Amino acid sequence: MVSGTDGRGAEAGAYIAIDWGTTNRRAYLVAADGSAIDTMRDDRGVLAVAAGDYPAELAAIRARYGDLPVIAAGMVGSTRGWREAPYVPAPADAASLAAALLVIPEERCAIVPGLSLLAGPRADVMRGEEVQVLGAVAAGLAPADALFCQPGTHNKWVRTEGGRITGFATAMTGELFALVRDHGILAGMLDGPVADGEAFRAGVRRGAGAADLPVALFEVRAAVLLGRLAARDAAAHASGLLIGADVGAQALGGETVQLLADGTLAALYTAAIETLGGAARRIDSHAAFLAGIHQLQELRS
Structure with missing residues (x-):
């Protein structure tokens, strides 16, 4: 299944962003100011894509949106995805993630690393949810000190302090x-x-x-x-x-x-x-x- 919004052309696009999950993915054509020009969602999550097929998947998205750089988050950077982007340990903020982006030069693509947590006897990891949490704070949609809940198959509870993710539980x-x-x-x-x-x-x-x-x-x-x-x-x-x-x-x-x-x-x-x-x-x-x-x-x- 593929769905889109208004179908405007790629002439105003600055880059392509992909939220690439386990079973689904959502791609955005993003303008220079960060607004979404168009979006598509389909069932081409990492479980549906073989390791060697990611360049072809990007080519198909670029055929729709233009020959633009790509930044992708989620399970695409896991051991089950395209290439593993090592976890950044919490506490972490957007600058920590940006400094650890896994760049694939030949594909003009950067993969966002997830976060890891080692707190006493507890160990935890996340991929993708951290982008939403930090984005909510950056956009003023949530306070810098907050408790977030992201329901799903594996529900995430995330604590932020001063705009940094300081702890989380799955x-x-x-x-x-x-x-x-x-x-x-x-x-x-x-x-x-x-x-x-x-x-x-x-x-x-x-x-x-x-x-x-x-x-x-x-x-x-x-x-x-x-x-x-x-x-x-x-x-x-x-x-x-x-x-x-x-x-x-x-x-x-x-x-x-x-x-x-x-x-x-x-x-x-x-x-x-x-x-x-x-x-x-x-x-x-x-x-x-x-x-x-x-x-x-x-x-x-």
């Missing part, structure tokens, strides 16, 4: 829900809709701070079998359990979360954050990415 919330929905004892019971409502919020409250999350998940089956939970609400409740455990681990205490999300996930995380005593402020993730990637492009120029 939660496999979306992946765990997919696993319990499609495999094991709950398979076939979680086919109902997942939406905000009492079943979801009850799950959020049960999951928050639960030291017995595996027990809570089995309770979904028992509650349906014993008539305590309607079968149509089982998926929403199970989702609430996992998102509640995820959000509850942050101990928000009334803090405002900068939520880089839209659609269903934004609604679910907003509900969970508010249920557990926080406040959610939604930010346009595409605008944040553009601001972040433009900042990096400017720093390398």
Whole structure:
């Protein structure tokens, strides 16, 4: 699937920016002032591209947007992508990332490195999310000192101080829900809709701070079998359990979360954050990415 916006020509384009993920990618034709002239999205993520095919992929994008330099972020710089861009250790800011760009001269392409974290016994990594976070701060979409949440298959919680990313944590919330929905004892019971409502919020409250999350998940089956939970609400409740455990681990205490999300996930995380005593402020993730990637492009120029 390929989608575009207004289809204006490439004559005003200064460079091409690509948010190249695991399953999808989004390419932007960017003007000199950082605004998007056009954008396209397709399913040519790194899992769909062989290691030797990246030059041809860039050629196809340039055929649409013009023979322009490229800057790419995300899983394209991972061990599963094109070429590995070594992680920059946190704390880090845009200047740290720009100084460590992996430049491929023959393709006129730069790949943004991800971030790594070693904090006591914890180890964590990210690729791509850091561009959105730093971009949101640079564009004034979020304060310099903030807690960000980026829901997805692997949800990211990111802390910034003075505009630098000082810490982050990855939660496999979306992946765990997919696993319990499609495999094991709950398979076939979680086919109902997942939406905000009492079943979801009850799950959020049960999951928050639960030291017995595996027990809570089995309770979904028992509650349906014993008539305590309607079968149509089982998926929403199970989702609430996992998102509640995820959000509850942050101990928000009334803090405002900068939520880089839209659609269903934004609604679910907003509900969970508010249920557990926080406040959610939604930010346009595409605008944040553009601001972040433009900042990096400017720093390398």
